[in-house]
Amino acid sequence: MTDAELVTRAVAGDVGAFEDLVARHHAACLRFAAHVLGDRIEAEDVVQETLLRAYRSLGTYQERQQFRPWLFRILVNRCRTAAGRAHAHRLRTAVELTPGDATVRDATDGFELRSRLSRAMAGLDAMHREAFVLKLGEGLEYEEIARITGASVPALKMRVKRARDQVRARWEELEHDEQR
Amino acid sequence: MRRLVALALASLLLAPGRASADESEEARLRARLKPELATPVIEVVRAAAAESLPTAPLVARALEGASRQAGDAAILEAVRRYAAGLAAARRALGPTARPAELDAGAGALMAGVPEDSLASLKRARPAGSLVIPLVVLSDFVARGVPVADASNAVLAATRAGAPDPALLRMRERTHERILRGEAPSGASREGLRELLMKTPGTPKERGSREPRAKGGP
Amino acid sequence: MNNGDRWDDDVRGAYQLPIEGEEQARDRAIGRLRRESAKRRGLGAWWLDPDGLRMYPALAAACVLAVLVIGAWGGAAWMASRGVRAPRPTIATIPSGSTAVTFVFRAPGATRVSLVGDFNGWDPNATPLARATTGEIWTAQVPLEHGLHAYAFVIDGQDWEPDPAAPLAPVATFGRRNSLLVVGEDQAL
Numbered sequence: 001m002t003d004a005e006l007v008t009r010a011v012a013g014d015v016g017a018f019e020d021l022v023a024r025h026h027a028a029c030l031r032f033a034a035h036v037l038g039d040r041i042e043a044e045d046v047v048q049e050t051l052l053r054a055y056r057s058l059g060t061y062q063e064r065q066q067f068r069p070w071l072f073r074i075l076v077n078r079c080r081t082a083a084g085r086a087h088a089h090r091l092r093t094a095v096e097l098t099p100g101d102a103t104v105r106d107a108t109d110g111f112e113l114r115s116r117l118s119r120a121m122a123g124l125d126a127m128h129r130e131a132f133v134l135k136l137g138e139g140l141e142y143e144e145i146a147r148i149t150g151a152s153v154p155a156l157k158m159r160v161k162r163a164r165d166q167v168r169a170r171w172e173e174l175e176h177d178e179q180r
Numbered sequence: 181m182r183r184l185v186a187l188a189l190a191s192l193l194l195a196p197g198r199a200s201a202d203e204s205e206e207a208r209l210r211a212r213l214k215p216e217l218a219t220p221v222i223e224v225v226r227a228a229a230a231e232s233l234p235t236a237p238l239v240a241r242a243l244e245g246a247s248r249q250a251g252d253a254a255i256l257e258a259v260r261r262y263a264a265g266l267a268a269a270r271r272a273l274g275p276t277a278r279p280a281e282l283d284a285g286a287g288a289l290m291a292g293v294p295e296d297s298l299a300s301l302k303r304a305r306p307a308g309s310l311v312i313p314l315v316v317l318s319d320f321v322a323r324g325v326p327v328a329d330a331s332n333a334v335l336a337a338t339r340a341g342a343p344d345p346a347l348l349r350m351r352e353r354t355h356e357r358i359l360r361g362e363a364p365s366g367a368s369r370e371g372l373r374e375l376l377m378k379t380p381g382t383p384k385e386r387g388s389r390e391p392r393a394k395g396g397p
Numbered sequence: 398m399n400n401g402d403r404w405d406d407d408v409r410g411a412y413q414l415p416i417e418g419e420e421q422a423r424d425r426a427i428g429r430l431r432r433e434s435a436k437r438r439g440l441g442a443w444w445l446d447p448d449g450l451r452m453y454p455a456l457a458a459a460c461v462l463a464v465l466v467i468g469a470w471g472g473a474a475w476m477a478s479r480g481v482r483a484p485r486p487t488i489a490t491i492p493s494g495s496t497a498v499t500f501v502f503r504a505p506g507a508t509r510v511s512l513v514g515d516f517n518g519w520d521p522n523a524t525p526l527a528r529a530t531t532g533e534i535w536t537a538q539v540p541l542e543h544g545l546h547a548y549a550f551v552i553d554g555q556d557w558e559p560d561p562a563a564p565l566a567p568v569a570t571f572g573r574r575n576s577l578l579v580v581g582e583d584q585a586l
Contacts, residue, residue, distance in 0.1 A: 055434075136409060208518060
């Protein structure tokens with residue numbers, strides 16, 4: 001069943017259909033929120049809020065739209081609100097994405113790479129994070145990112161380039177430090 | 181006779197209405213406990229009253245024990261320990277500590293939190309109530325956060341001027357993390373970090389500010 | 398493949414790694430949605446504010462969800478709940494120096510639930526909770542003096558349970574830990 005078909009059923013009152021949509025898209029939402037906010041716990045809060053809002057506003061979803069970008073638009077706004085709640089720019093570290101003892105180091109463990117990614121992204125502000133994650137993480141096209149974020153394609157390209165340069169520089173520093 | 185005088189003087193020092201509460205407390209104890217248990221428990225309660233310590237928590241422990249059908253020895257021991265805890269809490273928190281603070285402090289001390297930690301909390305928030313910080317501290321210890329980590333977290337948060345709702349939120353978030361399988365000590369550190377990030381004007385360097393008075397945002 | 402492409406792949410790979418605990422988080426999200434939809438169908442939970450309500454699967458098995466609401470009368474209270482907010486009681490019925498506190502407890506399958514605590518001498522017969530329409534939610538409203546109160550719930554006369562959403566007392570005096578409730582603490586006073 002397609003997302004659009006599930007939405008039609010959900011609008012008709014089939015909660016199970018919406019739960020199926022959640023099952024399909026929750027992981028992607030949580031991943032996005034966790035990387036943009038740098039905090040897994042807060043990410044879960046934001047994803048729940050997003051899903052509730054999506055559920056309440058299913059009536060505004062139009063069949064010709066794809067569901068995930070529609071959902072991500074809500075998610076992006078929720079993340080912006082959450083990020084705005086912080087009083088100051090905060091340096092986020094990998095500890096917030098990795099549970100338990102963050103000092104465990106295993107070079108072969110993919111999670112080590114994610115820890116490095118998270119630390120490399122730590123210096124980005126919310127706007128650049130958003131663009132970076134949607135482009136390099138989610139692999140979306142610029143036009144789609146523009147629809148989700150409301151920014152223009154040229155502005156997004158600039159943000160992605162800046163973010164990429166900054167993250168890459170930091171990533172290579174961290175990689176160098178780890179190999180010493 | 182001397183005890184009655186001490187009791188009368190203690191009643192005057194306590195909040196209005198305490199004198200009659202003593203009698204009703206004793207009546208409740210005699211109604212619920214066997215005589216051989218009621219008598220020593222009432223002794224402990226009276227001694228606490230003579231020290232101007234709150235007696236309601238002691239009565240409550242005894243009645244709880246009775247309702248839970250605990251043995252007489254266990255009930256008496258619990259009441260004695262709690263009385264000792266209240267006295268220790270008053271040493272640590274000072275003579276102006278409110279009954280609820282002493283109650284909360286006694287629990288924390290009995291769980292192994294050192295008196296020094298309570299005294300430090302008092303210095304961190306000299307004017308406002310410490311009930312919430314002590315309740316959060318107790319909760320951390322109850323959930324397996326090592327005492328030192330729990331004390332550090334609550335003390336750092338209080339020193340940073342975090343208001344009570346923020347402390348409670350820190351408690352909830354730490355609890356969530358523990359439920360998700362994180363080690364309690366790590367969970368409390370993360371809870372503190374989150375709180376400090378959200379507390380306006382938190383200094384990045386330790387000790388660069390005086391503790392704020394209560395009533396902050 | 399040049400270095401840039403390979404780095405992009407590394408980043409993409411790192412990003413795509415599953416977030417630990419995602420399945421449990423998903424279950425919690427679905428639990429919350431069910432609550433929201435139950436509310437929309439008007440099934441008894443009219444006092445529930447879904448924006449604050451969470452369900453933990455581990456606790457779902459234990460079937461307890463208890464929430465405390467402390468009314469803000471006299472400028473002297475705070476909300477100490479996991480997020481379920483009850484309506485505020487009418488002020489006229491509250492004795493001065495105390496605050497009406499609504500206790501909410503979720504116990505599917507229970508035939509009776511009562512509240513025990515410092516405020517009622519830990520008497521399991523003193524404060525029974527009333528069952529709400531859904532059959533799973535039990536409530537009671539109790540005027541409490543300002544201060545610190547220990548309490549627990551008793552299910553079917555034998556099972557003593559703390560409130561999973563509330564702070565725990567640090568010492569299990571008689572083998573089981575109680576919950577702690579603070580009423581009327583407002584440091585602005």
